[in-house]
């Protein structure tokens with residue numbers, strides 16, 4: 401039971417990320433070019449926000465930027481998730 405709880409705790413960050421970043425994409429490793437890097441993609445979107453002030457409300461357009469989160473490292477060359485993330489986006 402304790403072991404099971406610990407495992408759920410470890411997966412928590414990934415679960416939260418998966419809720420927001422909903423599309424899985426396979427990308428090429430920036431080091432060995434092997435197509436085996438699992439990345440989650442969040443689509444950008446445009447929406448509207450309403451702010452209510454004193455007696456009047458303003459509706460304005462907001463654009464939310466999409467983004468990527470690296471989920472796995474490279475199995476082929478052994479680079480870690482962090483290294484791959486830096487190689488791809490940093």
Ligand SMILES: [Zn+2]
Nearest residue numbers: 429432474477
């Ligand atoms: Zn690689």
